[in-house]
Amino acid sequence: MQKKSVIHSKYNSLRDKVLGAIINFEEFEEILGDAERNIIKIVTIDSKKYTIKSFKIPNFFNQIVYRFFRKSKAERSYEYANKLLKLAINTPFPVAYQTETTSFLFKKSYYVSKLINCDLTYRELTTDFDIPDHEEILRAFTRFTYKLHKNGVNFLDHSPGNTLIERKEGGYEFYLVDLNRMEFGIMDFKTRIKNFAKLTIHRSMIEIMSNEYAACSGEDEQKIFDLMWQYTKEFQHHYYRKIRIKKRIFFWKEKYKNKISESPI
Template sequence: MKREIHSKYLNKSSHLDNFVINFSTQGESFGNQDRNSLKLFNLDGEILNVKSFKVPNVINKVAYRFLRKSKAERSYNYANKLIDLNIGTPQPVAFYEFKSAFFFGKSYYISHQIDCDITFRELTKDFNIPNHEAILRAFTRFTYKLHENNVNFLDHSPGNTLINFNNGNYEFYLVDLNRMNFKPLSFNERIKNFSKLAVHQSIIEVMSDEYAKCINEDYDKVFQLMWKYTNNFQEKYHRKRRLKKKIKFWKK
């Protein structure tokens, strides 16, 4: 077993070990369990989110054993990096990995659980949320802050930003962190980073308008490119879904 525990939680290491070792039989299931398993555990009154990553395929068992950092380790490292940059994400607590001599097995990422008011996904589905446009514009400025700090969040998608309301201010927290790049972003890379977030043109218009103000660029230039990348992503996404349905049909 390999583990790394944040300095704030070193005195709780035995409790954290217990959460991981007994993950299958203890804890409260939370959220979508399709790809990875999430459970909540109580640590002296603090709720922790323990994410159990799916065991990788045979090729990745070797790659993660010898060549690449695991999703759990990347999530932990990236969370610490974001906090250093004053970018919202749940407090990282620890990561655990289990390996054999030649293969990578299970891995876990533990973080503080945040009970949010909404996620960005709700903004794409419910246009009657109070101050909908103001939240959308604040989110766009948050994304601009990511870009200005050389953060390219590759999974910048509707379910991966938690939003809390705080007396007229909006707080944003990134989750599902294992896919990020840290480098200066070009104009095209910045705009492409919005492509997975929404399908409604009205949302793209608002985000384009706010982002154009942030970077002092022409609105039409920003909107046309953001709308293009959004449509390209949707076409690719639905093409993959159609292909998967055909494959499942033939398997039957």
């Protein structure tokens, strides 16, 4: 197995400890969030906490793609984090990444960053409307998104769980996570508004975001709302259609699981 390890220059003094934490990843028990595909664990190095994200080994075809033609998710996360920080856009500080390959196939990859102890994520805004500063946070988040767009950052996974929120005196800090899908460059109006499509199904939240985005951009508020609402509905339609198709294709897996669970043995 061939390993490629990159450590940020600010963490050269911790190189051995960081790489040791990656090697011993399976031994750590504190898991952050729901581990459906990729697993994120919290580790302590010299009394400070970090996260290590272990990416799932891709399917056979993508093992070839990532081995020869495309950068790994861990490498992209590391590079994009550094780009964001240069643009004064917050993300947990990128400490390191490591990839493991054979001569012909890509296998494991890991991304290490500082742990941010956030107060909430955008997701809580979509489920708890009793948060006292709910609208203030939502408007600040919209201004943050406008800042992304002005800096040419198209965060393709701009979804509820991928923005961490910290309350600060006099305002809020927002941190982007799950960075491996991004595009950089000038964004036209429709692309900017479409970037809100995955965030919420609630019309009231879209009304607030479109109002605030209009204030930031100088664009017509009704035009923004109509397009934002349209893209939101389209995304929801495609999302649930995809789920229904998957259920039809993989229904046999559920049948097999049920037969196993019903077996008397």
